[in-house]
Amino acid sequence: MDYFFQQLINGLVLGSIYGLIAIGYTMVYGIVGMINFAHGDIFMIGGFIALITFLILVSIGMTMVPVILLLVLLVAMAVTALYGWTVERIAYRPLRQSFRLAPMLSAIGMSFVLSNFAQVSQGARVKPVPPIITGGYTLHDSGNFAVQLSNVQIVVVVTTVVLLAIFTYIVSRTRFGRDMRACEQDQTMAALLGVDVDRTISMTFVIGASLAAVAGMMYLLYYGLVDFFMGFIAGIKAFTAAVLGGIGSLPGAMLGGLAIGLIETFWSAYFSVEYKDVAAFSILIIVLIFMPTGLLGRPEVEKV
């Protein structure tokens, strides 16, 4: 039972990271109707930016961990957001009115560009960092197995919850959120009513990318390493999460992220570590076949 609780904690933490990435997928799909294949690599870039910022801050002699973390978070979010903006501007905006396949291939190309850019500029080897946040609590000790809750896990979950609260507020209460929802429903009508569609779409990418940067930083804190290839698998899994939760639905993305995190962790714990990705992808296929609208999605009505 203790083992189960430990896995539950681990799964929830991993799920929060997936959920943060999944929000970017679901937002972009909602507003422009395309799978942003480069989003996983934006997450990877976010991890790298966080790593480099952290390294600089430590080397100029900063010692206060909370200040360092806050600065790293802000820098990573800002710079990665600019990556998201640039990707949309270069690779997707010229193709917005084009036929369906063109933006998808452009996105795949962009994904190659980003991951290989990271490889070329930072080297192919895995970058380890020493544990930044240490310590933790023992929740329950039954003698042979102790349920641990580490401080990193608390930081990851708390950051995710806080950001989600801010983000939900933005989408549901602000002018920008209203514009975004309007563009999702009908871009032409939104434009007629004075919504700057281009700007709204750009902002969607910016927000998605900054949340992916947070996920990248959390990944760095939690696993203590980044590498240039981590975006691909994480990206597909986060997309799985977005689909599982019902694409286009924001709470759905978070819920799907948690579900994928839990499934992956429990599969690794009770069955086999090697096949954990196979399990996640099989879930994707099964969900799409039996529940194409996901957990919280609205059914797509097809008009002829």
Next chain:
Amino acid sequence: MAVPAPHPASTEPSAGLGFILKKAVISALVALVLFFLMIGIRTEAGPSGQLIYWTRFGELAAIVGAVFVGSIVIELLRRWIGPVGGVELPASVRGGFAVLGRLLAPALLIFALLVPVIFYKERYLLDLAILVMTYVMLGWGLNIVVGLAGLLDLGYVAFYAVGAYSYALLAQSGLPFPHFIDTYPYVALDFQQLGPWAFWVLLPVSGLLAALWGVILGFPVLRLRGDYLAIVTLAFGEIIRLVILNWQDLTGGPNGISGIPRPTVFGIPLTPGEHGFAAMIGVPFSPTHRLVFLFYLILALALITNWVTIRLRALPIGRAWEAMREDEVACRALGINITTTKLSAFAIGAMFGGFAGAFFATRQGFISPESFSFQESALVLAIVVLGGMGSQLGVALAAIAMIGGFELFRGLDQFRMLVFGGVMVLLMIWRPRGLIGHRAPTVFLQKRTEISASLVKEGHG
């Protein structure tokens, strides 16, 4: 005839200049922020495992400068060349192009047939030609699924892998059920006994197994379309790769399978010995013979793919594919069986992928999961889309351009995939419909039906 309006940029050059400069400065600033950390700082794991870093501000300045200059150049090009792009070519020139277009396919075919003769001494070029032909075949195979049937498949490499592993495993160890064979010796099928015929017997077997997997993939995704279909096929491709990677007992895992039997000229091995092909026809042995043979083999396989596709397009099933690509709902309404149409497209496309895979295995003599990554799927899909989705000639040209271009950048080494991705993005922006836009259905009504305006609702026409 109206006087052509003066180009707006030429009327106010000074304002244009200021605009260009402003744009370039903004681009350079964006580049500075983007690259300051990623290029300006280089991190690496130090000797004691501790991360170390050093600065590279020289490179950073060079790149930001390049972005600045590049932005100016692009903006100028857009102003000067942009309007010229829409010029109508005179009829005679267009006629010339049409003739060239008709002659291109036979000319390419003749050239392909002569490649081993022309480049007999150039081992590297022969190897490259074989590689290009492999991708031409893969492109034509995927074209059936994506170009004709309109089913977006991002996991085509799975069938390539199934073909390659089927051939390698069956040729090496016979059926992977030793107990079964011990119990029922009379059904024992030891493919090693096939000896030199292994490739020729197992080639169709590999294709059939791949087709079977095509159906296995096709069944669950019958109801999906568009992006969802793409992501499921991608997941399927990854599952196949991960299973190959992890099922070490059967596939050797990351170490792959080596010592796969080489192909024979219908039973005659291409070896230096007395029974070799060279001795049979009475010429001195040369390792190039095998390359020449492999080239003609893949050329024949690719041409079979092409021929089958062309023939299928004239059959009801091919027409059903094209109709389904254009409008699935209308197809259903007209009584076309979507299930068989989709499954046959998946199965036939997968079968050719399997053939190509078996060829790949016999050519390399060694296969490992590394050869079947998502990049391969993306590459083949890029070839099909660049080829214009459905145009056989376009796919062949795109394969030559992509693989040839990829080889040209071999010197760039680690920058190769970076350039490849960038080229993919630029080509999509430049020609979203492919190099040769060709999507015309094989059959169409001779006379356009006139539709009364009252039947077309405004905004829905």
